[in-house]
Each structure stands twice: as C-alpha cells, then as structure tokens.
Amino acid sequence: MTLLSVLLLQIDTAVSTVEAVAPPAPEKISLFNLLMEGGAIMVPLLLCSVIMVYVFVERLLHIRKASAVDPTLTVRVVQAIETGNIQAAISACKGSATSVSRVLEKGIGRLGKPIDYIEKSMENTGRLEVYQLEKNVSILSTIAGIAPIFGFLGTIAGMIILFFNVQHQGFSLETIAGGIYTKMVTSAVGLIIGLLAYVGYAFLNAQINKAVNKIESASVEFLDSIQQPNN
Numbered sequence: 001m002t003l004l005s006v007l008l009l010q011i012d013t014a015v016s017t018v019e020a021v022a023p024p025a026p027e028k029i030s031l032f033n034l035l036m037e038g039g040a041i042m043v044p045l046l047l048c049s050v051i052m053v054y055v056f057v058e059r060l061l062h063i064r065k066a067s068a069v070d071p072t073l074t075v076r077v078v079q080a081i082e083t084g085n086i087q088a089a090i091s092a093c094k095g096s097a098t099s100v101s102r103v104l105e106k107g108i109g110r111l112g113k114p115i116d117y118i119e120k121s122m123e124n125t126g127r128l129e130v131y132q133l134e135k136n137v138s139i140l141s142t143i144a145g146i147a148p149i150f151g152f153l154g155t156i157a158g159m160i161i162l163f164f165n166v167q168h169q170g171f172s173l174e175t176i177a178g179g180i181y182t183k184m185v186t187s188a189v190g191l192i193i194g195l196l197a198y199v200g201y202a203f204l205n206a207q208i209n210k211a212v213n214k215i216e217s218a219s220v221e222f223l224d225s226i227q228q229p230n231n
Contacts, residue, residue: 044150045193067133077092086111093108099132099211100218106121107121107219111226115227147193151186151187151190
C-alpha cells in the first residue's frame with residue numbers, strides 16, 4: 001500500500017468518526033407550518049389582516065388624492081373674483097377636484113350673501129369632506145382591538161385541548177412543549193396584526209388632520225379676501 005493510499009484511508013476514517021460523533025442538525029421551523037399550527041382561529045386573523053391592508057391602502061390613496069392642493073388655487077380664485085370673473089373661479093375649483101377646491105366652490109356659489117351665511121356653507125361642506133376622509137378609518141381601530149383578542153382566544157382554546165389530551169393520554173414533556181409553542185402562535189399573530197392596525201390608524205388620522213388644516217387655511221384666506229373693502 002502506497003503512502004498516498006494510507007493518507008486517504010486515514011482521512012476517510014477521520015471523517016467517518018467526525019460524522020458519527022457530530023450532533024444532528026437542529027430542526028428548522030417553517031413559518032408556513034407554524035402558522036398552520038394555529039388552528040381554525042387563524043381564519044379570522046387572516047381575514048382581519050386582509051381587511052386591514054385593504055382599508056389602509058384604499059384610505060391612504062383617497063386621502064392623498066383629496067388633500068393634494070395646488071398652492072396657487074386660492075390665489076387664482078381670489079384674483080378671478082376680484083376681476084369679476086366668477087365663472088373662471090368656479091372652473092379653477094372644478095379643475096382641481098380636491099377637498100379644498102370643493103369648499104372654495106361652495107363659498108364662490110354663495111357670493112353676494114351675508115358673510116356669515118357664506119362661512120356657514122363652507123363649514124358644512126368642510127364637515128362633509130372630513131367625513132369622507134374619515135370614512136372606514138375606524139375599521140382599523142376595531143381590528144387593532146379585536147385581533148389580539150382573537151389571538152388570546154386561540155391560545156386559550158389550544159391550552160384547553162392540550163390539558164384535555166394530557167388528562168386522557170398521559171403526561172409527556174414533548175407534547176406539552178410542542179402544544180404550548182404552537183398555540184402561542186395565535187397570540188403572536190393577533191398582537192402583530194393589532195399593532196400594525198393601530199399604527200395604520202394613527203398614521204391615517206395624522207394625514208386627515210393635515211388635510212383639515214389645508215381646508216381651514218384656504219377657507220380663512222378666501223373669507224378674508226372677499227371681505228376686503230374693494231370687494
């Protein structure tokens with residue numbers, strides 16, 4: 001036997017020995033399988049997550065579209081009114097199609113009336129615009145409250161089933177540990193969905209407040225302009 005053959009034989013023996021004494025590879029947890037272990041309670045949690053995403057995206061797009069104000073709109077409207085071109089002022093508002101433009105259009109349509117009447121009409125229109133901005137946002141608040149409850153309910157139901165099995169099938173540490181960690185999945189998922197829904201609700205409310213400030217600012221500027229002595 002050559003020296004090279006002896007070396008190869010020794011290396012092969014060493015590798016076999018290492019493989020024999022090496023500990024088995026740790027088991028990996030599949031996220032999908034872990035979620036499936038949550039049981040039937042994962043269905044309403046999944047439904048909550050889908051509704052949460054849909055409402056957040058739909059409301060965010062609507063709010064951004066409604067609050068996207070042309071900074072020159074109020075100036076153009078005021079200039080058109082000062083020159084007596086009311087139709088041009090209305091056309092400028094219709095071309096913008098935002099919450100601010102609709103409030104200004106309402107004020108333009110009431111020109112010639114007492115200032116209190118004009119202001120009241122614009123306030124009522126502003127309230128309707130704010131209502132449209134806030135529509136369905138409360139769904140996120142509801143999901144933020146009920147999703148963790150669904151999660152805890154799933155965990156409690158799982159623990160009841162687990163202890164029922166222990167009572168009738170005997171105690172097993174592996175069964176106890178496995179049952180507990182799989183049933184805690186519902187609590188974790190419920191808390192995550194609730195947290196995301198709450199963050200989304202707070203974010204949309206902040207965007208709505210910004211839109212309301214734009215409406216109020218444009219309304220004040222418009223009312224001040226039509227009360228000028230030359231008007």
